[in-house]
Amino acid sequence: MKKYLPILRTSPFFKGLTDNEILSILHCVNAATISRKRDSYIFRAGESTEVMGLVVLGCVLVIQEDLWGHRNILSKCHAGDFFGEPYAASPGAVLNVSVVADEDCEIILLNVQRLLVSCPTVCDHHQKLIRNLVGVLANKILILNDKITHVGKRTTRDKLLSYLSSVSIRQASLSFDIPFDRQQLADYLCIDRAAMSSEISKLQKEGLIKTNRNHFELTVCNDTDSGIKM
Known part of the structure; x- marks a missing residue:
């Protein structure tokens, strides 16, 4: 031991x-x-x-x-x-x-x-x-x-943002890695993987997130109090 x-x-x-x-x-x-x-x-x-x-x-x-x-x-x-x-x-x-x-x-x-x-x-x-x-x-x-x-959130988008926001706040950074691959993330949030992938693509096009595999970067508005100290 x-x-x-x-x-x-x-x-x-x-x-x-x-x-x-x-x-x-x-x-x-x-x-x-x-x-x-x-x-x-x-x-x-x-x-x-x-x-x-x-x-x-x-x-x-x-x-x-x-x-x-x-x-x-x-x-x-x-x-x-x-x-x-x-x-x-x-x-x-x-x-x-x-x-x-x-x-x-x-x-x-x-x-x-x-x-x-x-x-x-x-x-x-x-x-x-x-x-x-x-x-x-x-x-x-x-x-x-x-x-x-x-998982209590109503939509796939809301579930994703809730999870990513909590990880960001916990790590005190807008740039972070999550412990799950895509299928595991879908299983964790109790959502369909295809629907989740589609929503992630939309969030990237809207400029709210950037992602590469299990790495994410979040973007918040300047007038938004994210509670995250950079």
């Missing part, structure tokens, strides 16, 4: 912990490393889990799929990001999402239930980790709230 410390140090889950404390916690929660090839599943909807995953290499998609293969992307997790923590913290809860590798990846699985019982040594780092877990769960709620905001 020592080789993953550079990633683990940057994770909010291990905030405020020393390397030795991190390694101690990994032992406490029965940490185990798995590798998955691109497009393979880590979790499947309908299953239950006692572990949550921490991406240490590559990235994964948290998705919902129906019987006809329609995909709704809830989030994309990169190195240092967690997935499955709400289900792992709720014994017996059945997954209504799947987690699939977006590229070859390595995952550390952590048994959350071992955090939710009293530590026999009442160690400080155990308490820190519980507080950090609450922060991780709260952040996941905020991420899903953002998605609800975007």
Whole structure:
């Protein structure tokens, strides 16, 4: 596990912990490393889990799929990001999402239930980790709230602009990269890819955006308060 410390140090889950404390916690929660090839599943909807995953290499998609293969992307997790923590913290809860590798990846699985019982040594780092877990769960709620905001818009154009605006504000820049390719962006916003591509072309012709693959540049009017400091 020592080789993953550079990633683990940057994770909010291990905030405020020393390397030795991190390694101690990994032992406490029965940490185990798995590798998955691109497009393979880590979790499947309908299953239950006692572990949550921490991406240490590559990235994964948290998705919902129906019987006809329609995909709704809830989030994309990169190195240092967690997935499955709400289900792992709720014994017996059945997954209504799947987690699939977006590229070859390595995952550390952590048994959350071992955090939710009293530590026999009442160690400080155990308490820190519980507080950090609450922060991780709260952040996941905020991420899903953002998605609800975007997909709640009435038109494809409004959904696109809502999403691009939020990324721009979050990164404090009018020029930024998004974590999705075109199909993934359409799946995330719950819109048809062809309709989305058409709308992106219109927005470029109107001079509101410039884009190249997953890079976007936004243009705002001089009298518009974008809330973005350049």
